Amino acid sequence: MPTPRPESWLYPTERGLFCAPGQFHIDPHLPVERAVITHGHGDHARSGHGAVLATHETIEIMKVRYGADCAAEFQAANGAQSINGVTVKLVPAGHILGSAQIVLDWQGSRAVVSGDYKRSPDPTCAPFELVPCDLFITEATFGLPVFRHEPAEKEARRLLASLEANPERTHLLGAYNLGKCQRMIALTREAGYDRPIYLHGGLRNLCDLYVRLGVDLGDLRNVMDSEPAELKGALVLCPPSALSDRWSRRLADPLTCYASGWMRVKGRARQHGVELPLVVSDHCDWPELLTTIEETGAAEIWVTHGREDALVHQIGLMGRRGRALALVGFEDEGD
């Protein structure tokens, strides 16, 4: 029996990527009966599905974000399983806690839906596992050759050096509330920073969840419960949207820091009024994207949200078939 062409059994619909023989969607952006979810970020995990298959950690994250009843039924992935004849297995993607690639085997053909992923080490989640496949579906958040992330440990050391050099200034670090925030905390802890770290209210719940799931984040306190004097020279984390909000006015001469892959480009950092940009990302940079595509051995690569044009062009240069998988509803929220 010849193996079927991938687009005959896996394709985008108006609700999201659909596996036809398995009768389930992957990261659907509208409610569906059966969903397989790669990770907990808002553009991948949504509420209102019937049955949800995801890692234990992703399910916990969804419950914190959307409530315990955000899906009718949850199933925590545990090894390979068959759904209507399609073998489904979740393997680590290295993006954030609980993030997984979805490996699909059907009639001798293997597709890997990687979700968001990265190859560089991260103390808060399991590392990316490479799965050879016929079709690899990759993100392209940083799909331009100008994006090369710095080693995250080095950026954490720069942050600590600045804290030491400016002991009178509160370091206000903007970091996405799921993943980046906890990674930055863990990185500073690894680098030896043992003073309390202060949190904006919007970061508390997910930090607590990480701790519950076994990620050590050290002494975390709420900005809201702290005396202004205590915050002088301290490290404060907040969501990026709060960096230039009225909220920051209570802090002593804040030094604005932002941890994101976008900080590689000066214009982006200046746009946010950032004084100390830290080039740390939970997504692949350009070289990592190319390496991964190469290593999967896939002849066919589909490219989801991000800068598809450039990556699809590059895949062509690499002698593979690249296609932009225009999935409606995927927003440019990752950083």
Place this chain on the structure above:
Amino acid sequence: MQAFAELLDRLVYTTARNAKLKLLEDYFKQVPDPDRGWALAALTDGLPLRLSIRKTLATILEPHVDPLLYRLSRDYVGDTAETVSLLWPDARANAPPPSISDVVAEVSSASSREFPRVLERLLDRLDVKGRFALLKLLSGALRVGVSARLAKTAIAQAFGRAVEEIEEVWHAVTPPYGDMFAWLEGRGERPDPGRKATFRPVMLAHPIEEGDWQGLAPEDIAAEWKWDGIRVQLSARPGDVRLFSRAGDDISGAFPDIVQAFAHTEGVLDGELLVLRDRAVAPFNDLQQRLNRKGVTGKMLQDYPAHIRLYDILFDAQEDVRELSYLERRARLEAWYERFLPSLADVSALVPFAAFSELEEKWRQARENGIEGLMLKRKDSPYLAGRPKGHWYKWKRAALTLDCVLMYAQRGSGKRSSYYSDYTFGVWKTPDELVPVGKAYSGFTDEELLRLDRWIRTNTVERFGPVRQVAPGLVLEIAFDAVQPSTRHKSGVALRFPRVHRIRWDKPAREAETLAAVQALIPS
């Protein structure tokens, strides 16, 4: 090079003036000669290198980056030097990074044929920050928010001098300024401006305030018209005539007509640069056509004839007369003018008066083209560098005001980064359409800023990044100096020196000014 690369990187993200000064001072104190001198040159007059880097970049990048990927990257980043610094492969050479002096030496000794190879090798030896710094150095414009004046101020502060002292020797030294640093560190003589035409720091005036009048007696004061041009200094030595802006930038290149007219003179003169037609001062906008240019066409010389209205003298031929009183210098100036009679120049007339009430009458009537108000100068004052208190006063004619409608607000920077503090305002083109006429950042108190910020947040109709569009509902009374035609604004007009005069919380937006009324204020 690494220290300079780090400096540039920090400057890019630093908005506060004092923080920039601190970074610059530390750099100049810590980095040895000649690298710091080359860095200073790059921050002020530019490195003395002349090469077409743009073309070369395209050539050397080709083997490394696919053309489409380059174009997409360039579009995203928005700056060629930065794009190339990001795209260039890392750690290709095992050689140590070059110093700025290495760069200057290698680049200036390269032929244009060798240049691409030289540039490649330099890029190979640098990391991403270093590559950015290198390409910025070679492209001639750093664009890191540091003016030449700020760099000189940093040098002065780093070595405990006044910035005027740096300006005084500036045109006597050349990059990498080894003799200047030796003098600043007490290791050498003060560089002698010698035979060259050099810039001398200018004397500036304070705006006159209510309380100042009590200390002034009419018989001690001379009055001149305040001309609406730009302040310049003409410095002439036989065979070398230069025109400087008040900050010490050499603008001779844009004014060959003036240079020619003073070719036979000798001295250092202070005056106002104007465009003059049929002996009448043309609107400031005409002068603007000739500013900020490296060269000038014959047509421009004809269409916008330049003129200097002289009002002070610093050097009478080679004699330093700055210690003399204003009255003595005035006599010297008139005699100097009679002696050389330069064309394209005249001496600014004194405005006679017996009592301040009489002067005030003249000040009130001063509405004609080219006059911005009056200058009051103490008859016994020497010529002092900087802005000394109690000697010169500017008495600007009362500002014009217009009721405009707030259209857009943008977040400020630094301390104001959480406030919407930059305002674009407009007037009614039709009863339904507002068109922007200007932008203002100042003129309100901290309490007013808080209230404005709140109003903007609750009246936002759309957001574009750091900018919010607001519903037309708040009237700002804008004070400004003049209206001039503008091709940059959709309204076709622009206001000079606009600032918020009052916030008219009480006034309905409908009753704000119309575009026709604003156009009527353009001087013909």
